Amino acid sequence: MEDMYTEKVKEHFFHPRNVGEIKDADGFGKVGNPTCGDVMAIYIKVKDDKIIDIKFKTFGCTAAIATSSILTEMVKGKTLDEALKVTRDDVANELGGLPAIKMHCSNLAADALREAIKDFRNKQKK
Amino acid sequence: MRKVYMDYAATTPVDDEVLEEMRPFFQKYYGNASSIHSFGREAFDAIENARTQVGSLLFSDAEEVIFTSGGTESDNLAIKGITYLNKNKRNSKGYNIITSEIEHPAVLEACKHLEKQGFKIKFLPVDNYGLIKPSDLEDAISKDTFLVTIMFGNNEIGTIEPMKEIGEITKKHDIIFHTDAVQAVGKLDIDVKKLNIDLLSISSHKIYGPKGVGALYIKKGVKLEPLAHGGGHEKGFRSSTLNTPGIVGLGKACELGKKRMNKDIVYIKNLRDTLIKNVLKIEESYLNGHPEKRLVNNGHFRFTAIEGESLNLMLDEKGIAAATGSACSSKKLQASHVLLAIGLEPAEAHGSIRLSLGRTSSKEDVEYVSDVLPKIVQNLRNMSPLWNR
Numbered sequence: 001m002e003d004m005y006t007e008k009v010k011e012h013f014f015h016p017r018n019v020g021e022i023k024d025a026d027g028f029g030k031v032g033n034p035t036c037g038d039v040m041a042i043y044i045k046v047k048d049d050k051i052i053d054i055k056f057k058t059f060g061c062t063a064a065i066a067t068s069s070i071l072t073e074m075v076k077g078k079t080l081d082e083a084l085k086v087t088r089d090d091v092a093n094e095l096g097g098l099p100a101i102k103m104h105c106s107n108l109a110a111d112a113l114r115e116a117i118k119d120f121r122n123k124q125k126k
Numbered sequence: 127m128r129k130v131y132m133d134y135a136a137t138t139p140v141d142d143e144v145l146e147e148m149r150p151f152f153q154k155y156y157g158n159a160s161s162i163h164s165f166g167r168e169a170f171d172a173i174e175n176a177r178t179q180v181g182s183l184l185f186s187d188a189e190e191v192i193f194t195s196g197g198t199e200s201d202n203l204a205i206k207g208i209t210y211l212n213k214n215k216r217n218s219k220g221y222n223i224i225t226s227e228i229e230h231p232a233v234l235e236a237c238k239h240l241e242k243q244g245f246k247i248k249f250l251p252v253d254n255y256g257l258i259k260p261s262d263l264e265d266a267i268s269k270d271t272f273l274v275t276i277m278f279g280n281n282e283i284g285t286i287e288p289m290k291e292i293g294e295i296t297k298k299h300d301i302i303f304h305t306d307a308v309q310a311v312g313k314l315d316i317d318v319k320k321l322n323i324d325l326l327s328i329s330s331h332k333i334y335g336p337k338g339v340g341a342l343y344i345k346k347g348v349k350l351e352p353l354a355h356g357g358g359h360e361k362g363f364r365s366s367t368l369n370t371p372g373i374v375g376l377g378k379a380c381e382l383g384k385k386r387m388n389k390d391i392v393y394i395k396n397l398r399d400t401l402i403k404n405v406l407k408i409e410e411s412y413l414n415g416h417p418e419k420r421l422v423n424n425g426h427f428r429f430t431a432i433e434g435e436s437l438n439l440m441l442d443e444k445g446i447a448a449a450t451g452s453a454c455s456s457k458k459l460q461a462s463h464v465l466l467a468i469g470l471e472p473a474e475a476h477g478s479i480r481l482s483l484g485r486t487s488s489k490e491d492v493e494y495v496s497d498v499l500p501k502i503v504q505n506l507r508n509m510s511p512l513w514n515r
Contacts (some may be wrong), residue, residue, distance in 0.1 A: 013436070019509050034473035034512060037433055041511040057511035061435040065509065082279070089398060 005121050009066040016065055018072035018120035020055040026123070029115025031108050038064045042072075042112040048121055049079050056109070063098050063106035067091050079114035086110050129445040130491045134332075134423055134484030135281055135309060137447055141334035141374065148336065149379040150401040151371040158439030159368045160359065169370045176377025180341050183380040184326065185317040187346065192360040193373050195306040199353075200231040200327035201341055202369075203364065205275055206303040208325070209255045211247060212272045220268025221248040226258050226287070227276045227467040228306075233275055233306050234463070241407075246270070251361045255416035256285035256468050264295055271300050278310035278326075282464040282480060283415030284424025286310065293322030302348065308332055312383035313391065313421050324348050334485065337377030339372030340486035369424065386485070394483050395422040397492050401481060408503055409515075413476055414465065428470070428478040431513035432506040437479055446495055451482040473512075 005013070022043035032039040038060035045053035054076050055069040065083040068115060071091050088107045092098045131455035133140075151172060159163025177188040182193075194200045205223070215222050222245045225237050234249075241247045247264040250258045258276060267274075274296050279286045289305065296303035307316060312333040316324055326343040329417035332335055344350065344363065355374050356365030383390075402425050405411055410430035429437070434450030443446050481495065507513040 010439075013439065016509065030511065034476070035471075037472070037476040039511050057509060059431060059510040059512045060433050062439050064433075065436060 004099045005062055005066075008082075008096045009062065009098065010072075010078045012066040012069040013062045016056075017091065018055050018069065018076070019057065021057060022053060022055050024035075025116075027116040027118075027120030027125050029112045029117070029119055031112045032060070032064075032116055034059065037061065038108060040064065040068055040108050040112040042068075042109070042116045043055075044113075044120060046080065049081075051075055051078055051080065051083055052115075054090040056112070058109075061102070061106050063102040064108070066095055067098070067107050067109040070094050071113060075113060080120070083113060084117060086113070128494055131447045131496050132481040132483060132487070132491065132495060133172060133282075133447045133449050133480035134487070135421075135480060136339065137331045139390050139485050139486060140331075140336055141379065141382060143382060144335055144375045144378045148371045148375040151374050152420045155357045155370070155512075157370075158203045159370060160357065169368070172370060172374050173368055174227045176373045176380075178250065179377035179381040180328070181343075183311065183316070184328075184343055184386045186343050190318075190346055191341050192344060192363050193344055193368060193376070194340045194364055195338055195369075196331070197230070197306065197327050197329035198340075199364075200329070200340045200342040201230070201232040201275075201304075201306050202236050203350060204325040204327060204344075205233065205273065206240065207363070208302050208304070208348075209240050209272045210351035211349060214271050215272060216244040217271035218246060218268075220270035221266050222246045222270055223273045223275065224248045224250060224263060224266045224271060226252060226277065226284075227462045228252050228256055228285075229277050230281050230306055230308065233277065237275070243451075250276075252285075252467050254469050255419070256283050256464065257416065258278055258287055258292075258420065260288055260291040260295060260494075261328055263292060265407070267295070267299050267301065271301050273304060275304040275435060277308070277318070278305045278307035279421040279424075279465060280415070281309045281314070282428045282462060282470065284420040284482075285307070285416045286314070286421065287323050289323070293308055293424045296324075297322040309421055309424075312375070312380075313394075313423060315387070317509055318343055318345070330376035330379055332405055333379045333383050336372050336375040338494075339369055339376045341376060353368065389424050390485055392485065394485065397487055397489065398425055400489075401425050401483070401492045401495065403494070407497060408500050411503070414468065414470070423483045425481040425483070427463075427481070428474050429503050429507075430433055430474075430477065431510045432503060434479050436506055437502060440506065441479075441495075441498070444498045446498060446503070449482070450478065 025043035461475035
């Protein structure tokens with residue numbers, strides 16, 4: 001079981017970065033469904049169109065937690081447009097790959113981030 | 127780091143005495159039990175001794191025991207073996223086979239395979255504890271029913287099914303009764319005669335014997351269509367050169383199982399009950415399965431707002447071996463059929479783990495898990511968007 005995850009996946013799983021919530025977040029995104037076993041929530045703080053802070057909370061398997069953790073590292077400091085370009089595959093590649101069966105269900109972090117950015121931009125419009 | 131094995135329901139270590147008993151049968155007494163010469167006779171005698179040992183544990187005659195490659199083969203041979211003798215009942219109106227929703231995949235998948243071939247199967251539902259209702263069984267029986275296969279003790283949640291009642295019903299209706307007793311053997315008294323059991327599957331590696339060997343109890347007079355054709359070994363029920371060391375190991379494991387059963391039960395149940403008491407101190411933790419009608423070594427828990435694979439991997443990092451019913455750890459990405467059958471929501475099923483104990487478990491093992499588990503649950507809950515405390 002454990003061997004199907006790369007060292008990097010395990011490293012992020014056991015020592016996740018940026019866990020938590022941002023109380024006064026500028027954007028919030030949540031995707032997934034407890035039925036499937038994965039729910040990811042992403043909080044972002046934005047300044048000058050850049051992600052200056054990001055936190056996550058994830059209910060899910062090892063892959064779900066590791067992808068959430070590494071995504072926060074990948075996009076922190078990036079502009080929103082740059083962050084939007086990060087795909088699920090990018091996240092998986094950054095982790096040195098994910099087991100094939102985990103690619104769809106547990107690799108939702110990029111989707112959650114997109115929701116958070118959408119939320120931020122919607123708020124800006126108002 | 128401390129290593130704690132709490133997955134005895136998955137497999138057990140081979141007992142020293144079992145290993146010693148097996149050892150000479152690899153190089154010293156290596157004859158083929160079917161051979162007429164002295165080498166063959168040595169193997170033959172050892173196998174017949176093992177047959178007596180297995181029979182003794184089940185309160186059956188030695189000649190009612192045949193050896194197989196394990197629990198899965200025993201289940202398949204029993205179920206398909208009976209079914210293929212009843213091909214004329216295919217496409218009937220009533221149910222041909224009655225089983226339960228919470229069977230081990232070896233039974234469930236064998237039944238589903240037969241369903242595709244035109245046999246009608248009833249999968250009995252279970253209550254929130256995992257118990258079938260004998261009256262449901264009675265209601266499902268028709269003149270077309272030729273087999274009831276219901277497990278003795280559940281491999282995930284440990285629930286013990288009402289064997290006595292089932293046996294009375296099948297006897298009354300003159301229907302063959304098979305039970306997968308892989309998890310139950312050695313953990314409680316099983317008297318196949320008193321329980322009216324016609325076919326019973328056992329596996330060696332769950333009772334401190336070697337892997338790759340099992341047995342099927344076949345009540346005298348019960349006929350089966352063999353699955354493996356060949357040299358006609360095991361009265362024609364199962365052709366294949368007999369696995370002498372494995373069978374000798376299974377026999378010894380059964381002998382020890384019988385000899386130590388009462389002591390094992392008291393010792394393991396005591397540890398298990400302490401474990402349950404300690405684990406349930408964790409906020410929003412629950413015991414899956416029946417509080418009393420459960421295998422003495424089984425603890426099965428669920429924790430709100432966390433997922434079992436994560437929990438399992440974190441336990442593993444602390445040296446603790448557990449099992450999970452979470453979809454995320456299964457190859458099919460589906461929540462455990464057993465946990466869904468007892469009425470859990472998929473999210474609840476995902477957050478479940480099994481901690482199973484054995485003869486070689488210790489008080490220190492239980493203390494270590496009781497200390498580590500709450501911290502890991504808390505750690506994962508701190509990360510979970512579903513936990514808002």
